Structure formats: structure tokens, C-alpha cells
Amino acid sequence: MPHAARITQTDAPPTYEDRIRERLERDDVKGARRILAEALQEGSTELGLAHWAEVLAPAKILGFRPADGTDIRDDIRWFDEHGRDYRGQWVAVLRGALLAHADSYEALRARLDEIAPTEYPLVHHVK
């Protein structure tokens, strides 16, 4: 009895997703976007294209809010001068001064919730 011919996976044409990933791995973002546009124009129903359409799209401006930021240099200077004393700790610094520290991010977050600072501290895990 003759065996049915087997079609190997390599005979299948690459999917749009395969082609997009191949372009991305070459840092060819324009090429990936071009293939996505081609797929959408041809009405492809290939699974996964919606995800690529989302992540390959330009960023969208969501809004604006009044500035309340602080000087990043003050906070990083604190880590330069005191960071070594807090190795392994999660640390929150605000306006160049220590606000809170803890062994875990969850513990630090709980401490910050207690303190309820009116500004957003710089958070960093000291190595």
C-alpha cells in the first residue's frame, strides 16, 4: 500500500508573522511594518497579526498633566553617596533625601502607602 506523500514543514511558505519576526531579528523595523501593512491590506486572517499591529504602531499621545517632577540629579546623588549602605534593599528617595527602604518591593510599597507622600519618589533596588 503506497504511503501518502509527507509535506515537510519547511515546504510551507513563511507566515506573515514569521516574516515580521525575521525582520525584527535583523533590527529592520521598517521592513516589519511594511510586511504588516501588506498583510492587513490583503485581509489576512492570520492569528497574531492584531498583536503585531498594536506593538508596531507609533506611540500614541495619551495626555498632558502639570509638571510635578523633581531634579533627578539630587536623587541619584543620594544613591552615589549612600547607596552602598543599603545593598540588597529597595529604596525610595525624594528630593535628594531618603524616604523609605525595605527588604522587598512589596514591603517598600506598603511603607510608602503609610507615608503617602504627595510627590512620586524615585524607587530603586540597590545591588
Next chain:
Amino acid sequence: MLGDHFVQGRAKFNDHSPELIEPTAKVYVNVRFADLRETYVAQLDTGAAWSVLASSLVKKLGLSYGGRSFKLSTRFGVHSGHLVRIPITFVAQEGIHLDTDGTFFVSNDWPLDLTFLGYSGLLDSIRFALDPQANHFYFGSS
């Protein structure tokens, strides 16, 4: 200045971070993510194809990602991961913050707890400028 509306926000930048010691100065800015009530340091990297999210932020933001991964070559090695879309705020000291969304590469084996702000899907959609003598980072919608 060519006009008052070239950008809407200004903040100081720093030339190094607490996370990564590098031989040359870089540009580090303050950013916030989604609804986290914290500020983080991120490196502005116009030479990077994609932004990369700090390893700890993936967990804090509760990101789940599916689909097929791809390999991204970075100066910290080749890493397999996914692209995700998340809200990010460029934090201003003067003017206004810029809330936008951006595409970030996330990888389980990313070795740094540091975020990089890359070109595609983020910096290519905003207007920004640097004044290195004053350490000013200007930004706004394009």
C-alpha cells in the same frame, strides 16, 4: 528657540544611574509607568531599535504576554522576548508631563534592572531635545 510650542515639558537629566556603571556619560531621565505611584530612572537610547523594560517592572506592572517571541540583539547580549505596549509618562519639572504609550521589549532573561527608552514605538513619536551644558531634557508631542 524657534517657538514657544516646540516642546511642552522640561526636566533635568543625569549622566549616570545607580544601576549601571559605564565608562562614558549617558542620558538618564525620570519616567513613570501606568498607575505606579513611583518614578524610575531610564536611559535615553536613540540608537536602540526598541525600548527595553527593567526586569523588576515587568512584575510590578503585572504584564502578561503571549504570542511568539523573537531575539533582540543588544549591547548586553542577545535576548529572547516579546513586545508589549504600556503607558509611560515623561516626567517634567517645568511645563507639563507627557503621557504616552510605548512599545517595550520584555525578556525573562534581561540582566539589568534598568529601562532603556529606544527609538521605535516610543521616541520616534515624540519631539525631544537635549541641552547638555544645562543638563536639560526637553520633550513634547510632535
